[in-house]
Amino acid sequence: MRQLFFRRWYVFLLSTALLVGLPVGQASAQAMQEPAPEGAAEVRASDPYEGWNRKVFRFNETLDRWVLKPVAQTYRTVTPNIIDRGITNFFNNLQEIRNLANSLLQLKGESAVVAAGRFTYNTVFGLAGFFDVATAFELPERPEDFGQTLGYWGAGSGPYLMLPLLGPSSPRHFGGMVTDIVVLPSAWDAVESPTDLYARGVQIVDKRADLIPAESFISGDTYIFVRNAFLQRREYLIKDGEMVEDPFSSGNDEDLMLEDF
Template sequence: MTDYFSRCRTFGVALAALIGFLGGAAQVAAQNVQEPAPEMSGPVNESDPYENWNRKVYSFNETIDNWFLRPVAQTYRTVMPGFADRAVTNFFNNLTEIRNFANSLFQLKGESAVVAAGRFTYNTVFGLGGLIDVATAFDLPERPEDFGQTLGYWGTDSGPYLMLPFLGPSNPRDFVGLGTDILLLPSAWDAVEEPDVYFARALQIVDKRADLIPAEGFMSGDGYTFVRNAYLQRREYLINDGKTMSDPFADEDDDLMLEDF
């Protein structure tokens, strides 16, 4: 048990620099999700009462990314063949299907739970241990679910926007959800022994950061505002199963001008 929590803490530290940038490149992906979220779904709070603090932390996280993580990811992207890069991404994505399955059950989404179980089975058995995403070819696209979404599904308010040191964009609800996913819920990572788990986690971080490099071109205007809006919109999209209830971008007069036609 001690070793398990030690691995979790190590993962949290290692993942920190990555998540600090992930929010900035978060994208609203189109997904065919059929089960609607209940009317009691907790909204994403778009307020930013701690903006002064959040901006300082954002600058700190950005410095870590610029000086360490991004150069490593850029080198990885340069030397890694495209097919191998895709295989690594598929492998780590496949491991998250257990989390997706558990949280789908918590949200009473039977179809999503079946999809998660099917994806893990297809990709593990027929996709060479998850290196090939054969499930998508069988019309089983990923339906990401985490415990932060579970809390939101059952009506828990997100609380104010927070930019956390190393952990990046978050809010009280998602921070609790992240800890629950890592420490309490079953994970395929439990089967990985030390020290292999540390090397695998490091590879996962670099691979994900490398995959985000092309998305940097979409960032415009004030970086902090872009990161905040992208994060808020992405979380609302996920919690409401693809139905965006409001557009945080539309609230920024200096970033988005609406014209009457």
């Protein structure tokens, strides 16, 4: 048990070095430029450390520009679409164990059944998850993580944080991410180190490559765009799809609605 605990921490710490810039593209990919309706729930996070956060954001962007993005662009060029989609499906399928565990912790029986069904169908009939057959069986993914679990039970988000390498976060989100990796059961347990580290690297490069087209969504102040997209996305997930208003938007900024994907 102790060996498993430290192995997870080892993989977590090393794999974060490959996460540079990923949250920037991810936030833009999940943002849709549509106004939030009146009466929608408000995101109650704040950004008291904006000066420091912007410095970290520039650091992450620089490393992404010179390290991760070039690798992702090469990967996108040489990988056939069907292989690229299959790799994405494979890694998404591994997340279903996390979705199942957190659905149970949030007392969401239906979501737990969906997660278990998706993992079973995709593993058995989808060649270990290479094909997403569960969606064809009308079992769309319902992402759940421990940060959402904390929010479900009333834990506050805390201030907005831009973390070196890890990107947009908050105390609740970061604590949930660490818990998911270190404590909760995962399909990654079946993968032995150092193979798991290599697999994490492929997962991150694949994700970054998939997000390259979404960079065209970014407009205006990139830092504010990413911050708004992240905060709304997290609140959207915690409230199971309820749309939220952006407290940081001004008369010159467009509101964002984040869709589940």
